[in-house]
Amino acid sequence: MLKGKTALVTGSTSGIGLGIAKALAQQGASIVLNGFGDADKPKAEIESLGARVVHHGADMSKPSDIEDMMKFAAARFDRVDILVNNAGIQHVAKVEDFPVDRWDAVIAINLTSAFHTTRLAVPAMREANWGRIVNIASAHGLVASAQKSAYVAAKHGIVGLTKAVALETATTGITCNAICPGWVLTPLVQKQIDDRSAREGISVAQAQNDLLGEKQPSLQFTTVEQLGGLAVFLCSSAADQVRGVAWQVDGGWTAQ
Numbered sequence: 001m002l003k004g005k006t007a008l009v010t011g012s013t014s015g016i017g018l019g020i021a022k023a024l025a026q027q028g029a030s031i032v033l034n035g036f037g038d039a040d041k042p043k044a045e046i047e048s049l050g051a052r053v054v055h056h057g058a059d060m061s062k063p064s065d066i067e068d069m070m071k072f073a074a075a076r077f078d079r080v081d082i083l084v085n086n087a088g089i090q091h092v093a094k095v096e097d098f099p100v101d102r103w104d105a106v107i108a109i110n111l112t113s114a115f116h117t118t119r120l121a122v123p124a125m126r127e128a129n130w131g132r133i134v135n136i137a138s139a140h141g142l143v144a145s146a147q148k149s150a151y152v153a154a155k156h157g158i159v160g161l162t163k164a165v166a167l168e169t170a171t172t173g174i175t176c177n178a179i180c181p182g183w184v185l186t187p188l189v190q191k192q193i194d195d196r197s198a199r200e201g202i203s204v205a206q207a208q209n210d211l212l213g214e215k216q217p218s219l220q221f222t223t224v225e226q227l228g229g230l231a232v233f234l235c236s237s238a239a240d241q242v243r244g245v246a247w248q249v250d251g252g253w254t255a256q
C-alpha cells in the first residue's frame with residue numbers, strides 16, 4: 001500500500017516509534033529512522049521486512065540537527081511523504097520543583113521538534129499534493145495528570161499544532177492527525193513503574209497493576225502494534241478525509 005513512499009519517524013530506535021516504523025515498512029514504505037542508542041538492531045529488523053532503511057541521529061532538541069536530517073532524508077529518498085512526529089521524553093516533578101532545563105527539553109523534543117519537521121516537510125508534500133503527518137500525542141494531550149506539567153503542556157500543544165496544520169492543508173492531499181495513546185509498556189513507562197515500585201516499596205508487578213488501575217480502565221497496555229495499525233490506516237486512502245483528529249487508543253482513559 002505504501003510502496004514508493006518514504007516515511008520519516010522521529011524517535012524510532014525504541015518503543016512506539018520503532019513499532020510504527022515497522023508497520024509502515026510492512027506496507028512497503030522506505031524508512032528514515034531517528035533516535036539515540038544502537039541503531040543497527042532496529043535497522044536490521046526493518047531491513048528483514050524487505051524495506052529500505054537509513055538512520056539519522058539528529059538530536060530533536062536542536063533545530064540545526066533537524067534541518068540536517070530533513071535534507072539527508074530528501075537526498076536519500078527524494079522527499080518525505082509520511083512524517084511521524086514521535087520523539088518524546090518524560091520528566092515527573094511538582095511544578096515548583098520542576099528543573100528548568102527539563103521543562104525546556106520536554107517542550108523542545110515533544111513539541112517544538114514537530115514544528116520544525118512539519119515546516120520543513122510540508123513544501124515537498126504540497127508539490128506532490130500528497131502527504132501524511134501523524135503526531136504521537138498522548139491521553140495527556142487531552143487530559144492532565146499531576147506532576148507532568150511540561151509533558152501535558154507539550155502534548156496539549158501538539159494536539160493544537162495538529163489541528164492548525166490540518167486546516168492549513170485541508171484543500172490538499174496532505175492530512176495531519178494525532179494519535180493519543182494511553183499507557184504503552186516502553187522504556188519511558190517502565191521507568192515510571194520502577195520508580196513507583198522503589199518509592200512505595202512494592203513489587204514491580206504490583207506497581208504496574210497500580211499504574212494501569214489508576215488511569216486505564218481496560219487494565220491492559222496499548223501495544224506498539226496497535227498504534228502501528230492505526231498509523232497505517234491514517235496513511236491509507238480510506239483516511240483521506242480524516243483531518244485534524246486526536247484519536248485516543250487509551251483503553252478508556254479519556255472516556256472517564
Ligand SMILES: NC(=O)C1=CN([C@@H]2O[C@H](COP(=O)(O)OP(=O)(O)OC[C@H]3O[C@@H](n4cnc5c(N)ncnc54)[C@H](O)[C@@H]3O)[C@@H](O)[C@H]2O)C=CC1
Pocket residue numbers: 010011012013014015016017034035036037058059060061086087088089109110136137138139180181182183184185186187188189
Ligand atoms: N509509552 C507510553 O505510554 C506513551 C508514549 N507516548 C509518546 O510516544 C512517544 C514515544 O515514546 P516511547 O516509545 O514510550 O518512548 P521510548 O523512550 O521507548 O522512545 C523514545 C524515542 O525517542 C528518542 N529520543 C529521545 N530523545 C530524543 C532526542 N532528543 N532526539 C532524538 N530522539 C530522541 C529515543 O532515542 C527513542 O528512540 C513519545 O512522544 C511519548 O510521549 C504517548 C502516550 C503514551
Ligand SMILES: CC(=O)CC(=O)O
Pocket residue numbers: 090137138139140148151181182183184188189192
Ligand atoms: C500516557 C503517557 O503519555 C505516558 C506518560 O504520561 O508518561
